[in-house]
Amino acid sequence: MSEPLSLVWLRRDLRLHDNAALYHALKSGHHVVPVFIFDRTILDALEDRCDRRVDFLVQEVNRLRDELAKMGSAIIVRYGKPVDVWKKLIEQYSIGDVFANHDYEVYAKERDKAVGDLLAEHAIGFHTSKDQTIFERDEVLSGKKKPYTVFTPYSRKWRDKLTDFYLKSYPTEHYFTQLWKTNPLPVPTLEEMGFQPEEETFPARTVPDEVLDTYNKTRDFPALPHGTSQLSMHLRFGTISIRDLARQAKDADDKTFMNELCWRDFYFQVLDHFPHVEKNSFRREYDQIEWRNNEDEFEKWCRGETGYPIVDAGMRQLNTIGWMHNRVRMITAGFLCKHLLIDWRWGEAYFGRKLRDYDLSANNGGWQWAAGSGADASPYFRVFNPTRQAQKFDSKAAYIQHWVPDVDQPTYPQPIVEHTMARQRAIDAYKKAVAKV
Numbered sequence: 394m395s396e397p398l399s400l401v402w403l404r405r406d407l408r409l410h411d412n413a414a415l416y417h418a419l420k421s422g423h424h425v426v427p428v429f430i431f432d433r434t435i436l437d438a439l440e441d442r443c444d445r446r447v448d449f450l451v452q453e454v455n456r457l458r459d460e461l462a463k464m465g466s467a468i469i470v471r472y473g474k475p476v477d478v479w480k481k482l483i484e485q486y487s488i489g490d491v492f493a494n495h496d497y498e499v500y501a502k503e504r505d506k507a508v509g510d511l512l513a514e515h516a517i518g519f520h521t522s523k524d525q526t527i528f529e530r531d532e533v534l535s536g537k538k539k540p541y542t543v544f545t546p547y548s549r550k551w552r553d554k555l556t557d558f559y560l561k562s563y564p565t566e567h568y569f570t571q572l573w574k575t576n577p578l579p580v581p582t583l584e585e586m587g588f589q590p591e592e593e594t595f596p597a598r599t600v601p602d603e604v605l606d607t608y609n610k611t612r613d614f615p616a617l618p619h620g621t622s623q624l625s626m627h628l629r630f631g632t633i634s635i636r637d638l639a640r641q642a643k644d645a646d647d648k649t650f651m652n653e654l655c656w657r658d659f660y661f662q663v664l665d666h667f668p669h670v671e672k673n674s675f676r677r678e679y680d681q682i683e684w685r686n687n688e689d690e691f692e693k694w695c696r697g698e699t700g701y702p703i704v705d706a707g708m709r710q711l712n713t714i715g716w717m718h719n720r721v722r723m724i725t726a727g728f729l730c731k732h733l734l735i736d737w738r739w740g741e742a743y744f745g746r747k748l749r750d751y752d753l754s755a756n757n758g759g760w761q762w763a764a765g766s767g768a769d770a771s772p773y774f775r776v777f778n779p780t781r782q783a784q785k786f787d788s789k790a791a792y793i794q795h796w797v798p799d800v801d802q803p804t805y806p807q808p809i810v811e812h813t814m815a816r817q818r819a820i821d822a823y824k825k826a827v828a829k830v
């Protein structure tokens with residue numbers, strides 16, 4: 394049998410630079426080859442056969458293949474269910490060890506357990522590392538060694554702990570000579586996996602300088618082209634390193650931007666410690682809310698036809714480019730839960746279908762924040778007034794005009810619901826739910 398290889402299973406970390414698992418594999422002493430699996434379980438569940446995330450993955454995996462080919466190496470790419478794929482890889486290759494980075498979603502943890510057990514049966518080591526967060530799991534705990542459920546004290550502890558040590562890059566490039574020398578291997582095409590291309594260019598993977606210079610002044614204004622970084626998709630798939638980005642924010646002394654990266658870690662640790670949030674309210678009493686769940690109103694919200702221009706602009710931006718500005722995510726989500734009294738899970742699932750940066754932890758955290766049911770959520774009696782939000786954050790209506798050009802036309806719908814009545818209706822429904830417990 395040939396000399397055993399170390400395999401690096403890439404999942405949410407599609408890069409060769411500053412990658413913890415790859416670094417540990419390269420230092421293992423064996424030759425190294427990355428593996429990527431287009432997970433059938435996930436792809437089969439996607440409703441739309443044109444999906445920009447699958448497009449992006451195919452593009453990025455091909456980019457990795459090209460980068461590796463330049464170094465005389467390859468990436469093994471398969472389409473299938475992870476355990477089945479690993480069974481075949483074990484047959485085909487002599488594998489010494491497998492390296493991967495931590496993943497905090499329930500499905501991912503179960504998947505990794507099943508693959509880890511399979512590898513153990515074949516006496517293959519499975520080594521996992523932190524990579525996609527700055528602090529994970531139990532690294533930031535309260536004085537009583539409990540996970541934080543409120544953001545402000547969490548962020549204080551997070552910031553206090555954040556020394557340069559945690560932002561150090563893993564210098565993989567020093568060890569690329571350890572990559573397995575072989576010819577490039579085939580990558581499945583979109584069509585082979587049952588998808589159609591979206592014909593889309595994706596956001597750049599670098600932070601425009603002006604973003605870090607002005608972020609705290611611009612981040613809430615959705616009409617500004619560089620008001621925020623638009624890096625969420627790259628962070629989601631690990632095509633940039635969180636440590637690189639945090640270092641840039643630290644060097645620019647951008648505390649506001651750093652705080653957003655802290656929110657990202659916060660929601661990862663909420664999901665990791667409280668996996669029930671995936672299906673239920675973080676605060677159980679909010680599962681008692683009697684939602685109206687009107688399907689016709691939900692459809693109008695999805696299409697951006699509520700007659701509230703800022704809500705409609707956000708939904709049309711989401712439907713068109715697969716991304717929505719954070720301020721408008723808060724407004725549209727709050728509107729669905731409070732004004733329409735529709736279960737946050739419906740909205741969460743719709744965002745999950747459309748967002749190019751969809752990430753279970755941040756999406757669930759954002760939705761439960763807006764619904765008032767989550768860890769450190771906005772209090773239930775705070776009901777955004779969408780008209781006032783638009784006046785404050787889109788005062789010249791530039792964002793609205795861009796996404797809702799028909800806003801002044803007679804065909805533009807009348808408001809789906811009257812604000813004052815809807816606000817009171819929401820507060821009453823929430824009060825009733827809380828009183829039941």
Ligand code: FAD
Nearest residue numbers: 621622623624625653657719722750751752755756759760
């Ligand atoms: P920037 O403002 O430039 O922020 C930089 C990075 O910080 C982001 O790319 C993101 O990784 C992180 N970040 C910023 N704000 C948050 C936040 N509130 N929570 C967690 N991380 C944050 N973010 C996702 O990445 N995926 C989602 O599926 C997602 N769904 C959301 C749903 C709702 C209802 C809400 C209110 C927020 C959601 N967010 C989600 C958080 C936030 O809206 C996006 O991260 C942000 O709009 C992405 O744009 P950006 O890269 O320009 O962000």
